[in-house]
Amino acid sequence: MENQLPAKVAGHLEELVASSNEDWAKKDDALPRLKELWIEKKRLFEEQIGLLGMTFVDSTGADDSRGMILTTYSGSLVALGPGSSRRFEYASIKMRSDVPDIISGEGAEVDGGLRVGDKASFTGSSVKHTSAVYRIAALPAELGAEEQEQRIREAMVFLTNSFVHLNRHFTYPGSGGPGQFDKKSMVRYLADNNGMTQKAVRTLLDDYAVLLETGMLMGNAVPLGQLGRLSLNLKPARKARIGRNPATGEELTVPAKDAYMAPVFKYSSRAKERAGNLPVEDLSVSSKS
16 A cells, blocks of 8 residues: 555655644554545546546646646645636645635736646745645646636536545544535535635525426426436326335235325436446445445
8 A cells, every 4th residue: 555655645644643633643543544545535536537538747838728637745736727827726625624725716827837746836826836746637728718617627626525525534434523515514615615605605505496496396307417307207196005014024005195296306327427437435435424
């Protein structure tokens, strides 16, 4: 396991354990587990980059206008939108935070290009430089700016929240610890990531949920982003019948039921494919949350 870690990363993790006063750092297996955590983040990062059609490069020139995502030896993520004056997003993902610390803005420029192993420097951003860059992922130059922005945004939402999720299971083994994908945490994330107040985000989400429900109840197939569609399905009338209690095996009468409309959700082929590609061990971890 240790051989899979770059020396700089291994050194950083050793310093993190040695300097931390948190309970998790005092356990005998803290360092090996932290290394496993880093390798899992690396796997998720590389997988997401591949799914979005991005490629890894060792360096870029100062005039490279492609949209990019960087990850650093310290585990931070940096997103750069396409163009020379870029949309900039920096995510620092701390061990005991259920929402990543995000700094974003417009008009950032890369100072002198990027190179794996060197710090990344920027002008026009409140983040002037990062720790040493571990990987640089770039989008194809032939993609339009709007499509590049969309793919980078999707990748950053997935990666920042996946990394926090992994940290949560590392810091709070088992089912303990705070939630991450509850409404409160998601509202905080969306507010921080979009420059909105939490109250405005809550109102927007509540209105969105009512719109989805209204569309469904009016008989429409309502799209829910890339996940799938909500709709209604007619359930036919059912005659009374004799069944068995699954717990005791005792016979019982299942009463008749009139025809009725039932809400259904049909997952998209994209969602099914991505779920099907998950390693089985990931599902066993998720089932504990």
